[in-house]
Amino acid sequence: MTYENVVNTIDNKRRFGKACGRDVTMEFMEALGHPEMGKHIIHIAGTNGKGSVAAFVSSILQAASFSYAKPFKVGLFTSPHLIEYTERIQIDGKQISREDVTRIGEQLLEMKLELEPTMFDYWLAMALVYFKEQQVDYIVLETGLGGAKDSTNGLAQVPEVSAITSIGLEHTQYLGNTLAAIAGEKAGIIKPGVPVVIGQMEEEAFNVISAKCGALDCELIQAGAVDKSQKLGLFGEYQRNNAAVAVEVVKSLSLYVDNQTIANGLAKAVWPGRMQIISENPYILIDGAHNPSGVKALYDSLTAEFPKEKFSFIMAVMADKDYVEMADIIRPAVERIFTVTVDSDRALQASELARVLSESGMDSKACEDYSLALEEAKAYDNKIIVFGSLYFIGEILANER
Template sequence: MNYEEALAFIHGEQYKGMKLGLDNITKLMDLLGNPQKELKFVHIAGTNGKGSIASFINQILIKAGYKTGLFTSPYLERFNERIKINNHDIADEQLSNITAEIKDKINEMEDKPTEFEIVTAIAFQYFYEQQCDVVVLEVGLGGRFDSTNVIENPLLSIITSIGLDHQAFLGNTLAEIAFEKAGIIKKNSQAMLYPQTGEVEEVIHRIAAERNSTVNKADFSKLKRITNSIEGQVFHYKGYQDLRISLLGEHQLKNVAIAIEAIEILRDSGLSIREDDLREGLAETRWPGRFEIISHNPFFVIDGAHNQDGIHALVTNIKQLFTGRKIIGILGILKDKDYQQMIEEVSPVIDQFITVTPDNPRAIPADELASYLTKHHIAAVAAESYEAAIKLAYNEIEENDVICAFGSLYYIGEIRRVVQQGH
């Protein structure tokens, strides 16, 4: 099996869709010899901030000398990005070999796994073969029935900020969604919680208590931002002075606070992590596609903001970093998102929209989205392709203006690739 064949197998039509429950992934891992049982995990669930928090923790652990696996989704430009060790993507050959092995095991299964279950199994097998010291593991969707939840005793479970997203699968209220996310908390374990609304915290504390687990929480009142610019942020947190990150936005400071607290719990559990490891790890963390400036003069920003909380953070960043500048927004969005609310919040800071159709069956067609915007008296034009959208945007701006592409992670990776190759 070569690389192209491996990807064709993983993305095969028979594996599309979603099946709630852990039966299939449990069976598949049994057939593989349960490699996940030989690994140590930091498990992360939540609506927003999972990837950023995972990246901070990953980089600090690497700095501390640990061989660190990282499993995230979705990818921006290339599938291999989802499975990394010490920031290096899984090689094509390794992906192909492990996929071939897993294909043989799937042939023994009566009920076939989903695509995400297959990808999860590939990651576990790879991290096991490469003898990772720690794996930072991000859930795909929810938590309780997410295939990553086949793991048994993580070093730490982290619940990030919870908002309304994927209601069709996770529930219609924050409390229902919190219940699904809290499913990653295991018996007699440590959990880390992003401070949030009372109803969410109540659910998580209840589930943790039922499982005799300890809930730790960051203290955002101890966060103090010192400087904020397009180059990054400097801040204090508790006893740590003048910490630096390149990720932009006030919400990233809160994500960092969670990461710092997580590192302290890992240190207490026996990992050797110095303050210098923490400082250097934070400063060197990169998380592409999250308010990432990919070009200057004019500025070109990409942001995977695709729900209400993400849009709120995007608007805050634009106001703080680009006030007084003309902003051209490239917008591509999926039908199952609350795009009306998102547009209502973001439109006051965008001077003109250029709409695109993300490469996803759930995408809103660009012309349909442009029509919706113009009906609400918002300047908008549809583009036939990402390249056309980028060209239109550059034609509308001058040197100090800003282009911002946002709305779905399913297309900004391609925007990133086109811009960096030269528009």
């Protein structure tokens, strides 16, 4: 099989499986001889921020590795990708090669399993096989949607530390329709005696996680925000909260990392598509904010950086997102807003999104594609904000290459 054959075959697997993802992973790991065993795993869940926290943790650990006589390797597994699937699996900041994806992917696709894996299950299994082959020491593991039933929760190796970045209302059809219910699902990654680091969250969610930690005799560490004097590789006021979670995660490991190394790691962290400035003139900021809490973080960062300013926005969303609430949150910063249709069968049509935004009182216009929307926005404004879907942001970054 070619790389394209492997990727397309995996991509066409079910997005949501008939079987519990955790159970699929358990079967996969057993069949593969448990490639995850013996690794230092950092398990990260949360509604928003888990990718940024994973990037910060990975960057700090890479910085720390250089101070050891025998440097260690840091694996990173995240989702979704923005441009190419290889982004999901990295070692020391370097993506898995297409050749390794083809080789391992073909091996996995040939396996006969009782439970049907999803696309996510295959990439997770591929990551763990690859990390074992490359003798990775630390694995920074980002969950998919949930916690308790998530595919990443099916490993036999107990994590060294677990983190829950934030709790918000998202994927309610799968996780529950209250903060307490979603917190209970995310708290499913908590293991007996394993320290748990949490970000800032509502009391309703905090109480659920705190109770779970108490029941399982886990140390609960609540992160605050890193000082404004600390340089971060990721833009956005909310990233100070994510950075604080990452710092507490690293401090919970059985590994000594000094404060200067932590500072260096935070400053060098990279996480494309999240509050990323892709142009200074005109000023174009892209962000994969795709739910109300993510949009609130975007709004707060914009108002902190540019008090009382309004912007031209370009927005594209999936039809299953709460785009009405997202628009309501960003409204005070909107001068005008252009809509685009994401290249996905799950996308909300630009015309429908523009209609909804217009009915809510915003100056909105549907555009055929991002290029046309950008030209329209440039005619009005020198500061343009693009948001609404990680897949949309991925399309933009691919075209920027």
